[in-house]
Amino acid sequence: xxxxxxxxxxxxxxxxxxxxxxxxxxxxxxxxxxxxxxxxxxxxxxxxxxxxxxxxxxxxxxxxxxxxxxxxxxxxxxxxxxxxxxxxxxxxxxxxxxxxxxxxxxxxxxxxxxxxxxxxxxxxxxxxxxxxxxxxxxxxxxxxxxxxxxxxxxxxxxxxxxxxxxxxxxxxxxxxxxxxxxxxxxxxxxxxxxxxxxxxxxxxxxxxxxxxxxxxxxxxxxxxxxxxxxxxxxxxxxxxxxxxxxxxxxxxxxxxxxxxxxxxxxxxxxxxxxxxxxxxxx
Amino acid sequence: xxxxxxxxxxxxxxxxxxxxxxxxxxxxxxxxxxxxxxxxxxxxxxxxxxxxxxxxxxxxxxxxxxxxxxxxxxxxxxxxxxxxxxxxxxxxxxxxxxxxxxxxxxxxxxxxxxxxxxxxxxxxxxxxxxxxxxxxxxxxxxxxxxxxxxxxxxxxxxxxxxxxxxxxxxxxxxxxxxxxxxxxxxxxxxxxxxxxxxxxxxxxxxxxxxxxxxxxxxxxxxxxxxxxxxxxxxxxxxxxxxxxxxxxxxxxxxxxxxxxxxxxxxxxxxxxxxxxxxxxxxxxxxxxxxxxxxxxxxxxxxxxxxxxxxxxxxxxxxxxxxxxxxxxxxxxxxxxxxxxxxxxxxxxxxxxxxxxxxxxxxx
Numbered sequence: 222x223x224x225x226x227x228x229x230x231x232x233x234x235x236x237x238x239x240x241x242x243x244x245x246x247x248x249x250x251x252x253x254x255x256x257x258x259x260x261x262x263x264x265x266x267x268x269x270x271x272x273x274x275x276x277x278x279x280x281x282x283x284x285x286x287x288x289x290x291x292x293x294x295x296x297x298x299x300x301x302x303x304x305x306x307x308x309x310x311x312x313x314x315x316x317x318x319x320x321x322x323x324x325x326x327x328x329x330x331x332x333x334x335x336x337x338x339x340x341x342x343x344x345x346x347x348x349x350x351x352x353x354x355x356x357x358x359x360x361x362x363x364x365x366x367x368x369x370x371x372x373x374x375x376x377x378x379x380x381x382x383x384x385x386x387x388x389x390x391x392x393x394x395x396x397x398x399x400x401x402x403x404x405x406x407x408x409x410x411x412x413x414x415x416x417x418x419x420x421x422x423x424x425x426x427x428x429x430x431x432x433x434x435x436x437x438x439x440x441x442x443x444x445x446x447x448x449x450x451x452x453x454x455x456x457x458x459x460x461x462x463x464x465x466x467x468x469x470x471x472x473x474x475x476x477x478x479x480x481x482x483x484x485x486x487x488x489x490x491x492x493x494x495x496x497x498x499x500x501x502x503x
Numbered sequence: 504x505x506x507x508x509x510x511x512x513x514x515x516x517x518x519x520x521x522x523x524x525x526x527x528x529x530x531x532x533x534x535x536x537x538x539x540x541x542x543x544x545x546x547x548x549x550x551x552x553x554x555x556x557x558x559x560x561x562x563x564x565x566x567x568x569x570x571x572x573x574x575x576x577x578x579x580x581x582x583x584x585x586x587x588x589x590x591x592x593x594x595x596x597x598x599x600x601x602x603x604x605x606x607x608x609x610x611x612x613x614x615x616x617x618x619x620x621x622x623x624x625x626x627x628x629x630x631x632x633x634x635x636x637x638x639x640x641x642x643x644x645x646x647x648x649x650x651x652x653x654x655x656x657x658x659x660x661x662x663x664x665x666x667x668x669x670x671x672x673x674x675x676x677x678x679x680x681x682x683x684x685x686x687x688x689x690x691x692x693x694x695x696x697x698x699x700x701x702x703x704x705x706x707x708x709x710x711x712x713x714x715x716x717x718x719x720x721x722x723x724x725x726x727x728x729x730x731x732x733x734x735x736x737x738x739x740x741x742x743x744x745x746x747x748x749x750x751x752x753x754x755x756x757x758x759x760x761x762x763x764x765x766x767x768x769x770x771x772x773x774x775x776x777x778x779x780x781x782x783x784x785x786x787x788x789x790x791x792x793x794x795x796x797x798x799x800x801x802x803x804x805x806x807x808x809x810x811x812x813x814x815x816x817x818x819x820x821x822x823x824x825x826x827x828x829x830x831x832x833x834x835x836x837x838x839x840x841x842x843x844x845x846x847x848x849x850x851x852x853x854x855x856x857x858x859x860x861x862x863x864x865x866x
Contacts (some may be wrong), residue, residue, distance in 0.1 A: 234783060237655050244651055253647070261651075265782050267666045268694035271711075272778075277689060278576050293722060301719065328709055333759040498652040 225258035225279035226250060226484055229270065229299055230287040232263030232370050239432045240266050242471040243287050247476040256283075256484075264294070269493065270302035270392075274329045282333045283311035287471065289372065289429050290342035290384035291319050296319040301338040305335055305363050316383040321487035334487040340429060342486075343382050344479045346391040351475050353425040356455060363397035367421035371441060372427040374405030382408065385429055392470050396475050398425075406440060413444045416460040423456070431471030442466060509563035509622065510556045512571060523569065524594050526562040540593065561598045566644065572623050572682065578701035579686040587616045587624070606634055608755035609670040609774055612692050614685065626685035628677040628692075633731070635804025640675040647684040650677070650691035650772055665783050667693055667753040667773075692755070696775040703776045711741050713724035714761040717788070730792035736760035738795065744768045746784050747777065750823070804857045806850075813837035813846060 229246055233239035243261045251259045274282060282413030286295050286305065291314055300307035304327035312319040319337030326333050338344060353368055354360050370392070372385030382405065389403035399421050404412045415424060426445070430437050442448040447457035447464050456463035470476070485491045517530035527538040536550035537544045539562050542817065544555045556563045584590070587597055587605050597605070606838035608614075613631040617624055628650075633641065636645050646652075657663055657670040690697055702708040703704050713736070717727045730738060739760050747756040747770065748812070754777035756770035770777075780788070806814075817838030820826055829836050836842070852858035 235785060237661070237662040240655075248648060265786075266664065267781075269782060272695035275702075276695050299563065301721075460713060 223258070223279035223491055224256060224281045224283065225260060225277045226256040226450075226480070226489070227273060227277060227282050227284045228259070228261045228287055229273070229284055229303075230261065230263055231294070232266030233432075233434065234265050236434045237433070239434055240262045242469075242476070243355060243430050244315060245472070246287070246477040246480055250481060253477075255271070255481055256489070264298065264302070270299060271304075274303060274331060274333070275325050277329075277331070279347065281489075282331055283336060283487055283489045284333055285336045285480050285483045286338040287431055287480070288338040289431060290378070290381045291316055291338060292343060292378040292380040295319070295338050296303050298318075300324070300335060303333070303335075304332055304423060307335055309484060312337065312388070313472075316380040316399050317387045320404050320474070321483070334484075336362055336483040336487050338384075339479045339483060340431075341387065341477050342483055343391070345429075346388050347472075348470060348473050348479060349388055349392060349429070349474045350397070350468045352427045352470050355473070356427075356465050357425060362423075364399065364421065365421060366398055366423040366425055367393060367400035367402070367419035369402055369404050369412070369418070369424060369426045371404050371406070371430075373430070373436065374408035376408060388429070390488040406436065406444065412441060413446075415445050415464065419462065421462070425467065426463045427467045428469055430469040433469040433472055437469040454464060507567075509560065512554045513556055513563050514552060516566075517552075523566050524562070526559070526566055526594070528556075541715060545809065548736040553823070558696050561594050561622070565594050568623050574683045574686060577654075578697050579683070581701050581704065582686060582689070582697045583616070583635075583682055586626075607797055608838075609696070610667060610693050611669060611688060614689060619742075624682060626680045626682065627679065628685065628688050630671060630673045630675070633673055638676065638678075641674055643676045643678050644718060645680075647688035647739065648691060652687045654692050660753070665752060665781070667696070667777075669728050669749070669753055670749065684853070693775065696754070699778050700775040708757065708776060708778055710757050712758045712761045712779055712848070713742075716758070716780045716785070720785065723791055727785060727788050727792050730795055731790065734764065736764055738791070740767050742780075742784060742791070743770075744786060744789055745822075747771060749773065752777070802859050804859060810846060810850070815840060817843060 228243050230243035240263060247259045247261050250256060258277060258279050260277055262268050262270050264270060268276050286299055288294055295308035296478060305324040307324050310320045311420060314337070321334050321336040324333045324335050345375050353362050370385050371391040372382060375381045375418060383465065385403045386404070389401050392398065393401035400409065400419050402408050404415065404418065406412060412416060415425065415426065428437050428441055439448065442453040445459070445464060447453045447466060453466055454489055456465045481491050507515070513528055516736060517528045517535055525540045529536045535547040535549070537547060537552060537555045539559045540564065573580055585606050587601060589597065591628070592600065598618060601616055602616045604617045606613050606615040608631045611631050613629050613634045615627040617627070620624055648832070653675050654666050655663060656672060659856055660670050663670055671692070679836040680688060686697065699708060714731060717731050720727050743756060743766050745845065746752070749771040753773045754771070754773070754775055757764045757776045758779050791792035820829065820838030827837065828841050831840065833839055834842055850857055855861065
């Protein structure tokens with residue numbers, strides 16, 4: 222039985238970089254040979270979610286949303302536009318525990334394994350830590366350093382914050398960083414006062430966003446007060462701390478592995494040695 | 504695994520019968536029959552069958568290519584057949600023309616099929632404007648997935664949110680692609696177009712009309728439903744005229760107001776169909792929904808006839824995207840920048856045309 226991976230992302234009418242993570246991770250997975258067929262689909266770009274499944278040849282399709290949290294997009298927009306017989310209750314999720322549901326789409330004769338978003342997968346915690354290592358250039362970063370996991374936050378959907386808090390708690394429980402906190406753009410505790418939340422000299426800031434765009438490149442640096450000349454320095458000295466700002470986590474190469482983990486959890490015949498081939502860039 | 508020769512493969516397939524592109528082959532007991540449009544052979548021994556198949560090698564190779572080497576997905580197969588005009592040209596005619604390369608245009612992408620020495624096909628893709636260009640003047644790509652990145656920007660480096668906008672950049676070429684890679688590259692330039700085109704040919708294209716498409720909008724797009732008040736569909740004609748014209752999109756609009764209410768504006772001449780309002784149309788309609796909720800005011804302006812005509816020319820120039828074509832020295836064009844700046848200098852007061860405020864009484 223042939224299998225395909227369909228990576229579903231938001232995309233943008235305005236920002237060409239919005240779809241870059243989905244494209245890059247699709248290329249990584251394809252070149253690692255983990256899936257014979259790898260496709261992308263977007264809410265705002267093409268192929269649209271509405272037309273996506275008909276671009277897939279395989280009979281079994283693993284759909285992995287390249288989204289940070291469960292909520293409006295993963296529970297309503299994506300299944301509706303893919304024409305899946307999906308009910309959010311089928312996920313039986315507490316807001317961060319969606320795994321997968323097997324569905325029959327209305328417009329094509331295929332079996333769709335609709336997975337939870339990459340952002341809430343346990344493996345995402347490793348990506349956050351990896352991102353901290355990458356941005357500091359220190360593979361042992363942790364002791365004497367603080368980690369801020371940053372989310373958008375919204376009063377409209379409590380799951381948005383849950384995903385951020387979930388990973389912050391998981392990193393904290395490992396005891397690697399001296400301090401770990403979840404901070405937000407649009408709800409307290411806010412990223413604006415980042416140095417108020419930590420005592421450590423070094424503060425690593427990892428935004429749990431998929432694409433580098435207006436929020437991660439302009440809003441958050443401006444909110445923190447590290448924006449300068451249309452960009453930001455890494456690190457930036459701020460109120461006696463060094464701020465190591467990592468940019469959107471969605472661009473981290475290791476995220477390709479999280480996508481594959483999602484598909485494997487749903488039963489995809491992903492060769493085990495393939496799942497970790499992706500991150501090595503080989 | 505060794506590749507079977509066309510003759511071997513055809514002999515193997517004879518037991519089930521072959522009837523394809525003018526070639527007919529059957530087997531009855533130990534005897535083979537072979538027929539092409541201008542020749543027919545019966546009671547052939549295996550060796551005689553091989554001789555006959557070699558005599559009509561083009562037919563045998565053509566059959567093997569389409570059944571052994573071309574992608575067997577129905578839509579991809581149909582597309583590649585369309586590229587070489589298989590429905591219109593006989594095998595000898597096609598082979599004659601495929602030797603030099605047979606080109607068809609899919610939107611702004613020109614796909615050229617060529618015959619190889621062993622009867623297979625290889626494909627070149629270029630911008631339709633550059634079919635005859637010097638290859639050294641083009642950047643050549645081998646990985647079909649690179650088309651996804653090429654489609655993102657136009658010649659000026661501006662982002663193209665609509666892949667099927669007729670603004671595909673120039674200067675690239677895909678050379679010597681195998682059949683599956685050719686299909687992949689075309690689909691990466693124009694996503695889902697082959698699938699929907701094929702559905703249309705099969706009579707199974709699932710069109711979602713305007714009314715149904717806006718009815719399912721939620722979240723920030725839910726407001727679009729309020730602009731669909733069942734009081735006629737003139738507003739949808741305006742949307743289609745604005746967005747779905749050949750000058751703006753290579754797709755051919757197949758969606759109407761609803762099942763029973765066609766729109767008054769043409770759907771365009773594109774090769775591939777558009778089966779529902781796209782995300783750009785819905786997002787744009789969201790803007791219009793808010794604007795159309797406003798009440799009209801009567802404003803009084805004093806303009807010379809030339810000034811009124813000039814405002815109309817400016818709107819036309821922006822709507823038709825010809826601003827960049829207006830020469831700086833051509834002051835006969837109402838949308839000339841100096842003319843527009845003069846109009847602003849003379850008529851604007853605090854940003855208001857003729858000093859008439861936009862808000863307030865405005866009469």
